[in-house]
Every structure is written in C-alpha cells, then in structure tokens.
Amino acid sequence: MIINHPLLGPRDASEFVVLGDASLIDRPNRKSETAARDFYEYQYLRNNPAGEHRELWFHEQGDRSWLVVTRNTLTHKITHVELAREFARSQGRSK
C-alpha cells in the first residue's frame, strides 16, 4: 500500500506502524460519571467495519508524524490522508 503523506507525498506503508481505529483520538473525559465504562469501550471495543475505515498510522521511519488514513478494509484502497492533528482539531479537540 502507498500512503499519500500530506507533507512528504507518496510513501510505502512499510515505513509506518499502524495503531488502529482513529476513534482512539476521542479520549473520554476522565471526570465523567460514566468514565469507567467509557474508557472500557474506548480501549477495548471496535466497530471493525468491512468497508471504509479511518485509522491512525505513525510515520515511524519518516517524519514521525501521526496520520489519519481513510482506507477500505475490503479493497485496501486509500481514499484520504490527513495529519492526525488537523483531523483532531476538525473534531473539536484543542490540544
């Protein structure tokens, strides 16, 4: 697979490590009353869809940036790549 890095252009997927579902960006609020349940779901449960999947890839052997890659799990086709930071901001995360 070739990942079209937003800063570096097309890079081979073997330069990256993959962490999994990009929902890991949405860390639950530890002060919430339902925090224990929320963290369990956040850490352990996955949608694991057959089809489009947003996932976190880390450019370990490159510029060490985190990316959000939108990829189809049935075909492995990558349709969108963005910096994780920008994706998180667009989701309303400030840090």
Add this chain to the structure above:
Amino acid sequence: MRRYSIVVAHKKTSIYPLCSEDKLRYSAFNILKQALTGHNGWKPAWRNPEPKPEYDIIIVGGGGHGLATAHYLASIFNKKNIAVLEKGWIGGGNVGRNTTIIRSNYLLHENEGFYEFSLKLWEDLEQDLNYNAMVSQRGIINLYHSDPQRDAYIRRGNAMMLNGADAVLLDADEVRRKCPFLNFDNARFPIMGGLWQPRGGTVRHDAVAWGYARAADQRGVDIIQNCEVTGFKIENGKCTGVDTSRGFIKAKKIGVSVAGSSSRVMAKASIRLPIESHVLQAFVSEGLKPVIPGVITYGAGHFYVSQSDKGGLVFGGDIDGYNSYAQRGGMPVVQDVCEGGMSVMPMIGKARILRMWGGIVDMSMDGSPIIDKTHIDGLYFNGGWCYGGFKATPASGYSFAHLIATDTPHKTAQAYRFDRFEKGGMIDEKGMGGQPNLH
C-alpha cells in the same frame, strides 16, 4: 508416547457412540470392495438438506469450530434438532486456509488447560469421528537464542507440565541432531536450544471440517450451505431466530462461530466486540522429499515452518497488522517472512514458493478467545481466535457445546468471558496490552 484419557461431561455417554453402519462405511473391506468396483458406490459424506422452519439450536458458521460444536452438541450433550448455517461452503473459511499446526505450549493457566484439553481431543479425534484427519504428532520445537529466552521457555515448559502437557528442554546439540540444517552459528541470533513439545504436530485441516461435518450429519445435524445469516430476531431481550439468505429460521438457542466475520455478524445484533479483523498470510513451497522432522518456530523473528505430507514446506509469520477483510496481504510481510526463513534455515532459499494466500483472522484485544453468552438471551458467541484457532477446534467446539447445552462454561474455558476486559482480567500471553496487532 503417553496417552491421556478424556474427561467427558456426561459420563454415561460414551465418546464413541458410532452406529454399525458408520463403522462399515470406511472399513478396509468397504475400501477394497469399492476399489474393485470402480469406486462407483461412494455416497456423499453428508446430506444437503433444505432448512427447516425451526430448530432447537442453530450454529452460525460452518468452519471447524461451528461443525465441532454441532458434533459435540449431538454426541456428548445428546441435543437434537440442530442446524449449522454456512454462508458459503463448509471448510471455505480459515479451517481450510491455516497452516495446520496443533500444540498446547501456552504459558498462562487460563489458556494452557484449554489447549491441553484440545490436544487430548485431537489424539482421539479420528476414533471419535471414524475419519482420517491425518493427526500427526511430529512434535514442535520453539527455538531460543539467548539466556533470558531459555529461562522464559523453562518457565513455560513447567506451566505446560503443571497442566498435564509434555515439554522437553533441548540444548543446541539436541536440536542439531534433530534439525542439522538450521543456522546455529548466526552471529546475532545463535540457536542455543529449543522448547520441544513432542505431542504437538499437524492435522489435515480440510479433513477436520469434513470429518466433523460427516459425524454431525450422521447424528441428524442439518448442515445448510449457501445460507448466510443476515440478521437476528430479538424480542424483549431474547433472540428467537435468524434472518438468512434462505428465509427466516426460528430457534431456541443460537451460537455464532464465524471467526474473521465475528464483528460483521454480531453488529447485526448491535453488539460491538473487542475484536479487529486482520489478514494473515501463509506460504507453501514446491513439493520436496522429507527434510523437516516436525514444526519449527524461530525465536528471533516471526517465522514458523513444517512440511506437509505432500512434501511442500508450509510456512508463515506475522499478520499484516492493519484491519482487513480482503483475504490477501501485502509484500512487506512476504519479505519479512522470507527474511525470517533465510535467517534461521538458509536452505529454504533453494525452494520455490508454489502458492501463497491470506485469511481473515479475528484478533482479540488480548490475543485470547471468547466463548460466552451475550447479554441477549439465547444468543451465544465464540470468537477472537486470532491466528491460532485451528489447534483449538475440538476444545472450542466442546466448550461451546457445553455452554449452549448447559448454560455454564466448560471448566477449561471459564476465563474466556466478555467481561474480562472491563474487569481487568486480560489473558495476554505475550504481555503486549490491548492492541490486537501486537499479539
């Protein structure tokens, strides 16, 4: 080799309640008779029934685990009116795609008792099914390459023996006598010895599906192929049937055992699982004369190899590492596996690869399986087998049948619960944490 007896749940039921007609069908006499009459008299090994409108128990998924579950439900737990629904053909999933290794060399007691139970069931499987599954206890050696790795294997070997399994620690000379072709003097990863389980080995994977199917069919189980489950009927917290590509089928109890499709199927009951689907690749070389005595695993890279009875070297390594339902992997893992092979067994470089393929494995968050009830009454789940569920087939089927029949977990599968993640009771053999692609 030492044989073990099997503890069955209902002592009054013999584990070999075969009818005389069954014994006859694959008898030496019958084979001779068929050979002399042009092999025209063989009958299909199982029926091809139309689905009935209602069953007592439905098993979703006709892989090794689903078929084994049906067999033990009928033979050990005396259940009747059972169907196995398979979306394609039986044996077309991972049971027909794996590298056929069986072993019980786990460290954690939650796992080791279960896998040892499975190995004991393998040892008597062919008598139980009256089917040649080519169970071959040719042994498995896990190589070690450093002092700490040897110490870890000693600990593992002791854990195995505490659970009734066999384990032998080999030094480098003993490994050399068995496998002189290995790369002992690799400067970085010298082979210092291995942990040997003589009772481990390989089994003809397709024959496992066919043998269980035939045995279950003979006890009246309907095996319904080309029947995809597309939904569950859930009323007042109780599952009362399944929608399928061949219409609605009512059932009192439904057990889902669909391996790589676990999340997709359980999503139809609105259940999210602690599972990701990943692709695992396997490779077979051209046929060679016997060169490898048993199964060998490399301790410094992810590579394992055995030799099939047809002579092909069967080998593999890591999962590709990303979510996939594509049943094919990528080149980086091909390279990694081949590098591992060349590093530990340089002679493999002379063999040409004949075939390679991928299968979708249900990677759980701690690398261990789940055999449990769901919060929906009458709906049971079996999955999370990762890349190692073939060896589990008999015990998984037995334990799942136990759970469905008695509503209590089998004693070797008590830890395989959904709630272990929430309660902090992970069964993490490799100590990797809750990330599927690290197991």
